Amino acid sequence: MFSQAVFYFFAALAVTSAILMVTRRNIIHGAVFLITTLLATAGIFLQLDAEFLFVVQIILYVGGIMVLFVFVIMLVNLDVSMRLVQFNHQRFVAGALALVLGAQVFLALKVGPGVMPHPAQQIMSPKNTEAVGDALFTHYMLPFEIASILLLVAMIGAVVMAKRRV
Amino acid sequence: MISPEHYLMLSLALFTIGVIGVLTRRNVIIILMSIELILNAVNINLVAFSRLYGDVNGQVFAIFIITDAAAEAAVGLGIILAFFRNRETLLADEMDLLKW
């Protein structure tokens, strides 16, 4: 019962913060609400027994990517853009699309009980970090190395893009 | 008991809000943040299924997605900064240099 309450709390927090994020006029407020959404997502990860992913989400996403976002927002002048119209002319199409998407998945989940096979709930290894590390360094070694090269390329690209004079 | 459908619904909700954000907002930085929200929704989905099948591969894939999101955010923000320095605008409608 306690885990249900935790799930509903984090889910409600995530959805509310997400809605607030896409509707704010002030970009910094939007960034802060994205931070709360990401923290709520980290809580969901913890509830799913993914403790390594929980800390990785906080360190990388909230402590790294969002700090980058907040820095850039502070370097960019906000006053002019805050007084303009925030939503473009695609509002209604976007709303219709969202409804269609939502209805599709909702119906799929309600109508077809056999849509998702339900194997017996497997017990995950209690040593989550060891298991993830094991998989990363044995089976997924090649994607790991490619990801590090990708990060190197992205770092060089970001530095070149943001320099004043190349 | 929290069934996988609950996590799917949550992931769907976040995904939809992210898609609405990308399609509807004019400010480029909010568009980028909505993309991050979409990626997070996918992560929740992956980890929920990883828990369902007792397999750690879903979590490894989620880690790779977070890594890619970091790279993409860095480069995207660099591009936004460079564009802002030249054109003084942050609105996606006004970034139409290549239109005739």
Added chain:
Amino acid sequence: MMHLIPPAIVPYVLPVVYALVIVAVLPLMAGYIVLLERKVMADMQARLGPMRVGPHGLLQPIADAVKLLLKEDIVPREADRLMFYVAPLVSVTMALLAYAAMPFGPAFQIADLNVGLLFILAVSSLGIYGIVLGGWASNSHYSLLGALRSAAQLVSYETAAGLGLVSGLLLAGSLSMKDIVQAQADQGVWFILVAPIGFFVYLVGSIAETNRAPFDLPEAESELVAGYMTEYSGFRWSLYFLAEYANMIIVAGIATTLFLGGWLRPFPRIHEHLFGTSVELLDALPSLIFLAIGLYCFRLTPRQPVQIQKFVMAAAGGLCLLLAGAMAASLFAPPTVMQGVHGGFWFMVKVMAYLYAFLWIRFTFPRYRFDQLMRLGWRFLIPLALVNVIGVGTAIVLQQQWGWNPRVTELVTLAATIGVAIWLASEDEKPVAAVVAADGE
């Protein structure tokens, strides 16, 4: 009394009690660490420090707290109100949240997470938002510049500190704080003796992470007024202050757990007994230390110039003797009580020693300029930390896979790492004029 509590809540009672104790004690402790800092600063500068408010200045923190609470709450007119209110709260919340995984003793830990160390690092890295949002919300040049500089410094040195911790983690084999101390007990040696460069990297990184001198350019008074704290006054400022000192205790706690043996006494595996009794020789150390301090207090009592200072000094001596007696009595208590009491004592001693190192370094070295600071972080500390990780890893592999002598591998890798450190430190900084000329072309 435990049978009165419904069984569903029993696992949560003790952690909640510990959490309440920590939240209640911490502000008081932070205040007294400030007093300690001022006294130590005075001692190093050949003067006396606060002596006026209460005997030997012992009521100074209380006077400061009352003053801050009664001060007028000024909010700048153009400030972003939501962020202005939220920013100090974020700093304090993240600083206090990290105490959830901190082991103060074998039984005094709120939550023994499997990823405890990473959790504390993650939560500490969230404290950046308190600084950045506070600087932004103040709507002032000094605040914003100070906040951006402070955040850049924090992010740089957080990487270096984390890599320094990795070398200790390689030796411990687990991320859970309790397991790390247990590994030091099993191996019989504090990890600082096995990976001293890792400790050094973490020491420097943690000084920069908590914005202490010599890395305190963002808050130095002659540079940016007070950086991100410029527009905050009264109770909001005291929240930032509390966050800073709570952070200091957290990093001291991490260093203690990982490198200094946590709650273990020195030489945890030497079990020599005292004159054939069941008491171990080294377990009598706490009471001997308190006895020595108490006798020293009594020796200082006649020399005090004022009557009330004599009284307080004698009372302090009496308190120390009482604690010595309590420590000695706990030796004959059941083992869990004895371990709890002695564990808490040794943990506190080591944290205080680490904090004293912080204060000592603050009053010894001049401040780094911001570009020197960033250069130190990215071009010296991170490469050194990486080489250290490789060195410790190599040493472990050589010991375990190939069976080399542990002392030899440690000394060899230590020598190699120090060689790399000397090479990194000997890179000359280009003079500023040459850099500007090169940029202008």
